[in-house]
Amino acid sequence: MNATASSADSAPAAANGPDLGALQVVVIGAGNMGGPVARTMLDAGVRPDRLRIANTSPESSRRAAEALGAAAAESRGDALAEADVVVLGVKPYQILDLAAELREQIPADAVVISLAAGITLAQLEEALPEGRAVVRAMPNTPISVGEGAVGLMRGSAVTDEQHRLVHALFSRAGVAVDITEEQVHAFIGAAGSLSAFVFAIIEAMTDEAVRLGLKRDLASTLIQQTVRGAATMLSENGIHPAVAKNGVSSPGGTTVEGLAALERAGMRAGVAAAMSAAAQKSREMTQD
Ligand SMILES: NC(=O)c1ccc[n+]([C@@H]2O[C@H](COP(=O)([O-])OP(=O)(O)OC[C@H]3O[C@@H](n4cnc5c(N)ncnc54)[C@H](OP(=O)(O)O)[C@@H]3O)[C@@H](O)[C@H]2O)c1
Structure with a gap:
């Protein structure tokens, strides 16, 4: 593409x-x-x-x-x-x-x-x-x-x-x-439907921040700003996401502990499943 x-x-x-x-x-x-x-x-x-x-x-x-x-x-x-x-x-x-x-x-x-x-x-x-x-x-x-x-x-x-x-x-x-037109299915997974996946992830993060004790307004502000900032850092600095992630993972620290929990919960598999389900649905809709 x-x-x-x-x-x-x-x-x-x-x-x-x-x-x-x-x-x-x-x-x-x-x-x-x-x-x-x-x-x-x-x-x-x-x-x-x-x-x-x-x-x-x-x-x-x-x-x-x-x-x-x-x-x-x-x-x-x-x-x-x-x-x-x-x-x-x-x-x-x-x-x-x-x-x-x-x-x-x-x-x-x-x-x-x-x-x-x-x-x-x-x-x-x-x-x-x-x-x-x-x-x-x-x-x-x-x-x-x-x-x-x-x-x-x-x-x-x-x-x-x-x-x-x-x-x-x-x-x-x-x-x-x-x-x-062949790429449109992947495009739907990577952009067309992706905004809804990001909204759902932001909602989940906000709910968890509230459960951890932050007021909802503050939680929303922090999470939206962090998501926006992370995406801007990648696009403006041109760095690979893995490099950016490793840069905040101190040995034995809080971030690496959270990242390990994220992987154990199947974050990659979940994200891939959502994107490929959207692309597959787009293919099926086109064949109707
Ligand atoms: N939603 C998304 O994120 C998204 C993303 C990419 C592509 N799309 C595509 O965008 C298209 C619209 O989806 P949507 O979610 O925007 O649907 P929607 O919110 O239901 O909007 C459809 C619009 O079409 C109007 N309409 C229906 N029949 C009409 C007719 N015969 N003459 C004139 N106007 C008519 C409706 O008017 P009234 O308001 O008067 O009922 C409504 O404003 C779909 O083909 C979808 O595949 C949507």
Whole structure:
């Protein structure tokens, strides 16, 4: 996997990058994932009045648009007629029917970005008229604070210019990388679903800190700061995690005692099981 977006495949919304302020974006399905995707596109430079939300009802569209500081689509058809980019943020079981329903409404030169897990580019391209530019994006929710990861899969009709445009739209997400559809399963284990595993681990650590006698607010602050700091140390100093870990393990000390307990409790096996279960589920969803 291309671990980091190279300067060649990422297109920051810089002066010579695509003009995101002129773009018309329609997000169909701004829910748990479509919302953060809309948020990051606004952060990247899409104008709030040109990013229109179309959910299941006008009330839902207005509610989501208000929460994001974007606009609600008065009419889905009218919004789509002007769209340069259409984000499909509905559930995987809905997306092919939705694409078939919208096939005549999506402009021929618009880029369609699907967020759906398990639905392939080939399936999406088949549901839309021939030659449509389709991109699959696999984001995680930390993109809403600019510290997430997005895996981008490029459809067969996507031009280099459209590819740069999609990278520019995700330029404020954290890390945006090009991946293949085969790599998406590993990507889900290592990023898409991983944020939920980290949330669960942070919750468990916080509960234990409370059991050990700290107030919950203090425990949360200490643990979140330590997790953030540990990740920042690795990325900024470029050191291997084992070296960083050994650096705090004095002979016979508290840390090495805790690390031994962690290993005895099956930390590595548990983490590997969670990541490979998510990847396996993604494979099964794709075969349906
Ligand atoms: N959640 C994640 O962490 C995550 C990560 C990566 C990818 N994804 C992908 O993101 C997609 C959405 O998942 P989610 O968790 O965000 O689901 P969600 O919270 O249920 O959001 C789905 C959205 O789709 C809207 N919707 C449903 N049918 C529609 C229709 N016919 N026309 C217009 N809007 C419609 C819903 O509108 P209402 O609000 O009006 O009901 C809702 O806003 C899925 O395909 C999933 O595979 C999710």
